[in-house]
Amino acid sequence: MTSDYSLDLSQIQPRGHLLTEQANPASQNLDQLSPLEFVDLFNQEDQKVLAAIAQAREVIAQAITATANRLRQGGRLFYIGAGTSGRLGVLDAAECPPTFCSPPEMVQGILAGGTAALIKSSEALEDRARDGAAAIDEHHIGPRDVVVGITAGGTTPYVQGAITAANTQSALTIFLACVPQSQVSTDAAIDIRLLVGPELLTGSTRLKAGTVTKMVLNMLSTGVMVQLGKVYGNRMVDVSVTNSKLFDRAVRIITDLTGLERESAAELLRKSDQRVKVALLMHWTNLDREATQALLDHHHGQLRPALNAFQVSQS
Known part of the structure; x- marks a missing residue:
């Protein structure tokens, strides 16, 4: 043509x-x-x-x-x-x-x-x-x-x-x-x-x-x-857990940052509704999922500022 x-x-x-x-x-x-x-x-x-x-x-x-x-x-x-x-x-x-x-x-x-x-x-x-x-x-x-x-x-x-x-x-x-x-x-x-x-x-x-x-x-x-706070250190802490590969990645992020054993990290991920940032903050603050989510929301989903604010409030 x-x-x-x-x-x-x-x-x-x-x-x-x-x-x-x-x-x-x-x-x-x-x-x-x-x-x-x-x-x-x-x-x-x-x-x-x-x-x-x-x-x-x-x-x-x-x-x-x-x-x-x-x-x-x-x-x-x-x-x-x-x-x-x-x-x-x-x-x-x-x-x-x-x-x-x-x-x-x-x-x-x-x-x-x-x-x-x-x-x-x-x-x-x-x-x-x-x-x-x-x-x-x-x-x-x-x-x-x-x-x-x-x-x-x-x-x-x-x-x-x-x-x-x-x-x-x-x-x-x-x-x-x-x-x-x-x-x-x-x-x-x-x-x-x-x-x-x-x-x-x-x-x-x-x-x-x-x-x-x-x-x-x-x-x-x-x-x-x-x-926008979707990264903590060099980890993709807002990763969407939609398949086995991403579930494994999420568990590894939690184990690396918390020192938890793999099974404990996987259980924490499940308790957080498979949200890595929530899981990490739950571990570091001992807050339940709802309180952790509220803390994150208050800091516009930014994990580090939320953690810093909690630590200041506890000191």
Whole structure:
């Protein structure tokens, strides 16, 4: 089938100048490399991912702080994108409830083309800015919410339309792209640029751009959940106990932090209604489940402040 875009070249925006679309000099003979040479070159190029994140460290931290502040007020975090960028947003959002026991509505992924686009390419849908704006309206996004527009090349109309619409609703907007500001500008409040350079396979932004995007989304969601008190030390104390693996993880967290034997930790977990934070606080305070839950609620679900307040009250 002939694409409509081949019929009128004048209507297609040139993108060859974008960093993500340029040819990488290091891979000019990519098709001539042995498998081992290919792997070595790939690994060499992936080192640039860490360097790009290091360059953006301050603005990433700013995004974590600002997002956590909105979510404390009852806001929601939305990732929005098309193609690989959108799929990565959906993936990160889907991982939050089992990892942090967060409500499914707290972190959501919006993908151009919807659920069907997760498994079947619908890249043409990225060209409709009005669809991005419509998605903001459909999710009733407002002043307490956060919208992260993800677009490797920065020009995706679907994402640009969503950012513009979210700004009109006074949502916090964050732009995540792999091209410099001099090539593509944004009206987003927080602008994260991850300059990993041209891909080994020219224009294939599922490679370094996809990797750096995944890493930064991991940082953003995990950092926000740490700020919201869903982590104690480096343990996911709000883990959702929904299968045997997660039950085992919850028991191990309790044994590690309390010194209890495994059977005692499992019994404590059951008494806490399988809530690790409640189980830990019950053990440390000798309060019953109801009193423990009330103490946690008073401190907005933050385990360490709740424990510190109890210890002060007992001293």
